[in-house]
Amino acid sequence: MxxxxxxxxxxxxxxxxxxxxxxxxxxxxxxxxxxxxxxxxxxxxxxxxxxxxxxxxxxxxxxxxxxRLNPIRQVRLNIPIVGQEIEELGAAYRYALVHGQAEPAPNWLRARMALKRDDRVLHLTCMHYADGAPYQHEDRWINLDALPEAEQHDFSDIGPNEWLVSTVPFTEAQISFHAVQADATIADYLDCTEGDALFQAERMTWLEGQTITFVQLTYRRGHRLTMQY
Amino acid sequence: MxxxxxxxxxxxxxxxxxxxxxxxxxxxxxxxxxxxxxxxxxxxxxxxxxxxxxxxxxxxxxxxxxxRLNPIRQVRLNIPIVGQEIEELGAAYRYALVHGQAEPAPNWLRARMALKRDDRVLHLTCMHYADGAPYQHEDRWINLDALPEAEQHDFSDIGPNEWLVSTVPFTEAQISFHAVQADATIADYLDCTEGDALFQAERMTWLEGQTITFVQLTYRRGHRLTMQY
DNA sequence: TTACGCCTTATGTCTATATCTTTTGAGAAA
DNA sequence: TTTCTCAAAAGATATAGACATAAGGCGTAA
CATH class of the missing domain: 1.10.10.10 (Winged helix-like DNA-binding domain superfamily/Winged helix DNA-binding domain)
Structure with a gap:
């Protein structure tokens, strides 16, 4: 050859x-x-x-x-589903729905998701555990105008993320990472101290120009997102 | 056609x-x-x-x-030089060397960089400003065993990152992102409050198996790393 | 029944050639 | 001198045909 x-x-x-x-x-x-x-x-x-x-x-x-004078340094970041992420760590994954309610979109969210005046959203709060310890807190809003079937769905057993990727698999999204201080609520959920610095991801997802969902994923204290290149 | x-x-x-x-x-x-x-x-x-x-x-x-049953969701993340990052924001970039000193590697760093017992490192502390306001605090250690010429170099005008990418352009690296609480020193540099949650990147760089440099980049309060996919 | 090995098939890659597209740089025109 | 136009150059991509490689699956032997 x-x-x-x-x-x-x-x-x-x-x-x-x-x-x-x-x-x-x-x-x-x-x-x-x-x-x-x-x-x-x-x-x-x-x-x-x-x-x-x-x-x-x-x-x-x-x-x-x-x-190139300055080679572009780039990494490929796989956006994992939290369940897979935890299982890849070799830990047992557990999911819990904390709270779920359909409600009119609050103003800040309406602006952020570009919703119409009287659009309703499904607000879900979930927890993800690794070997029984809190791993990630999920605060999610689903646009019921775009996905009305979400309101009928029962999220007690499978997480909204998994349901969404199987229901609307091919979407566009924007993801952003930043640091937040734990408030009393989050500190309680994630078993840390109020004021702790936590790693948070925010993701907004679109399908054909329509906003599908917005989610805030707050990780347990000390979480790191690591990549090789 | x-x-x-x-x-x-x-x-x-x-x-x-x-x-x-x-x-x-x-x-x-x-x-x-x-x-x-x-x-x-x-x-x-x-x-x-x-x-x-x-x-x-x-x-x-x-x-x-x-x-694919579950399409892999991936983004390409370009690792920018901080100066370019700031200029792309449309802001004026200013660099300042805060502190620079060659010293024996402290134990924690020796372990982390896999240095030999008596290896020396160049410890540099720098600040990067956007339109005069603190943007990023850089705490860097360069392995003087791998890059002895770093000791002679003057880092008052060009940042160590720029010098490194032009001196050793083709390296392997690991980068990780996480959240840290600002201590008194960092809070002072970045003009924020002690305890604030800050976004931090850590990068370790290798050339042919030898550790070149380790750096902690702490961003100003509210910094976000954003990506589309 | 189980394990081994071969055959077939789908993807992976190379060759040689041709055409298309973008962009530079030279030369013409203003 | 400056601006415009156009031809040539180099990468981008299409084609047809060939061979390479991996792996599924079937048949045979243990």
Whole structure:
């Protein structure tokens, strides 16, 4: 077999990391590289395309390909379902519905979810436990105008997140991470002290332009979101 | 021109999101799809490969391709240099070196960075300002065994991060995000109240197995890390 | 019944060639 | 000098055909 695109990619990457190809310098074109590797241009193309995708090199038609001055550092973050997250830690997962009620959307939420004047929402409060200890507190609002069937659904056994991903699997979302101080309620749920710094994720989800759900996920004290790159 | 791989990809994605292809169901093979789209197999292959990469479908040789039961939700997070991050906010960036000193590595750091018994580190404390207001506090340790030239370098004008990405551009790293309570020192630097919940990133960087640097980046009160997917 | 091994099949990848698209840079025009 | 236009260059993508590889499944042997 001839040389593979992986080998080409690895070789180019080696040249870059070992300094044979300096950051900012431009590279030979695909035709020449294909000739020097003794392979087809498509093979070189795939290698280069992936390197560009990885943020290592920059490609522009006619201008050619050059090694990025500052390689883009990027990580892929998998957004897990909390149950899977806990089970991957090797802990037993338990879910509890604390509170669930359909209600008119409060003003702050109406603005945030871009709801109409008299839209109703289903407000759910849930807890997720790892080996019996509080792991995550979930405060969720579901737009009943977009998902009226949510009102009939019983969330005592399966969490709203799991129900949502199976009901409306292909949505757009925005997620944001930040730090909050535990108030008395949260401190009680998460078994920590009022004022403790907690890691919180907020997620807003849309389907075809319509807001489906907004959720605040507050993690137990000391939680870390870790990634390799 | 014939149909593009983007069109094929878009069409398959449409079929999935609109429920024509149910989650968990298996799809026709590449040859059949190519025939039905009236294009080459390579075109279908690229569309399917990207969908698999996006976590929408699952592919296995011989077994074929099926729509994932639970599509993997993933985001790409670009790790920015703080200066760029601030300038992208449209604010003026200012950097200040607070403190810099070479010293023997303290025990906790030795363990964390996997340093040898008598390795020395350069401990740098810096501040990053956006439009004059504190934005980020940086507490950094550089392994002088791995990067002795750091000791001679003057960090009063350019931050250690910028120096590092230009000196050792291609490294491996682990990054983790969490929440911390501001202690008196940090509160003073970041102009907030002691006990405030702050968003903190920790990053450890390696080059060929050797630990290069460890950094704690503490953001001003209210900082959010936001992503779309 | 169970375990091993081969055959078939679907995806993975390479080749060679062709056309399309974007963008640069040169030359013409103002 | 500046602006506009256009051709060439390089990457982006399509095609047809071939072979490689992994793995499901069936048949055979223990």
């Amino acid at each position: 001839s040389i593979t695109y992986r080998e080409v990619k690895a070789d180019i990457l080696r040249q870059i990391t070992q300094g044979e190809l300096a950051p900012g310098s431009s590279m030979p074109n695909e035709v020449d590289l294909a000739a020097s590797y003794g392979c087809a241009r498509a093979t070189v193309n795939r290698a280069m395309r992936e390197l560009a995708d990885d943020g290592i090199i920059e490609r522009r038609r006619k201008a050619g390909t050059r090694v | 014939s149909i593009t791989y983007r069109e094929v990809k878009a069409d398959i994605l449409r079929q999935i999101t609109q429920g024509e292809l149910a989650p968990g169901s298996s799809m026709p093979n590449e040859v059949d799809l190519a025939a039905s789209y009236g294009c080459a197999r390579a075109t279908v292959n690229r569309a399917m490969r990207e969908l698999a990469d996006d976590g929408i479908i699952e592919r296995r040789r011989k077994a074929g391709t099926r729509v």
